Amino acid sequence: EDKVVQSPLSLVVHEGDTVTLNCSYEVTNFRSLLWYKQEKKAPTFLFMLTSSGIEKKSGRLSSILDKKELSSILNITATQTGDSAIYLCAVRTSYDKVIFGPGTSLSVIP
Amino acid sequence: GAGVSQSPSNKVTEKGKDVELRCDPISGHTALYWYRQSLGQGLEFLIYFQGNSAPDKSGLPSDRFSAERTGGSVSTLTIQRTQQEDSAVYLCASSLRDGQGPNEQFFGPGTRLTVL
Numbered sequence: 134e135d136k137v138v139q140s141p142l143s144l145v146v147h148e149g150d151t152v153t154l155n156c157s158y159e160v161t162n163f164r165s166l167l168w169y170k171q172e173k174k175a176p177t178f179l180f181m182l183t184s185s186g187i188e189k190k191s192g193r194l195s196s197i198l199d200k201k202e203l204s205s206i207l208n209i210t211a212t213q214t215g216d217s218a219i220y221l222c223a224v225r226t227s228y229d230k231v232i233f234g235p236g237t238s239l240s241v242i243p
Numbered sequence: 244g245a246g247v248s249q250s251p252s253n254k255v256t257e258k259g260k261d262v263e264l265r266c267d268p269i270s271g272h273t274a275l276y277w278y279r280q281s282l283g284q285g286l287e288f289l290i291y292f293q294g295n296s297a298p299d300k301s302g303l304p305s306d307r308f309s310a311e312r313t314g315g316s317v318s319t320l321t322i323q324r325t326q327q328e329d330s331a332v333y334l335c336a337s338s339l340r341d342g343q344g345p346n347e348q349f350f351g352p353g354t355r356l357t358v359l
Contacts, residue, residue: 175352229291
C-alpha cells in the first residue's frame, strides 16, 4: 500500500529558530514529491522535487529529495510567526495518484 | 477561470439527506482530485479523474459516496444518506496530466460540510 509518513507531527519553536521537517514514502512508480503549506482551508504549493540531491530554494525555505533513502526534508531558517501552518508532503505516482502525508503542524511563537 | 472553484463554500444538512458538491477545475487541467479533511486530520484521498474516467476510486469511504466528471471539466461529488461522520472540509484540486508539464496540484477553497 502506498504510504507517506511525516515527522514530527507537531513542533513548537521560537522565532528565529531553524526547523527541519521530514517526509518519507513508500510508493510504486514514484514520479515527484510535493511540499505544501496549509494555513486555512486550501494547501498552497511550495516545491516539487523530482531529482535526487538537487535543492529547491525559495527565500528562507529549502527542500531536497533523497531517492535512495525515499525521503525528503523541508528546512525553514530564521522562522517567523507567519510560518505557523501545517506543512504537507505528498508523493505523485506516474499514474497521477497523489498521496498526502499527515502533515507537520508548526507553531512559531514570538 | 483563474483558479479552482468549489461550491457551495459551506453546506449544513440533516443526517440522512443527500448532498452534491461541485468542483470547477482550472481550464486545461485533465487531472482532478477530491480529498476530505476532517478537523485536525490530514488530507484523505477520495478519488481522482483523468479526463472523465476515474482510474482509482479506492479512497471512497463507502458506497454512499460517488463522483462523476463530465466533459473533462466540472466534477460533482455526491454523498447519499449523509452521516455525522461525513462532516469535513471537502477539497478539490486539479493539475496537468503527468508528463504534460508542471504537475503541482492547485487546490480549490473547499466546501465545509456539516451534518447535523
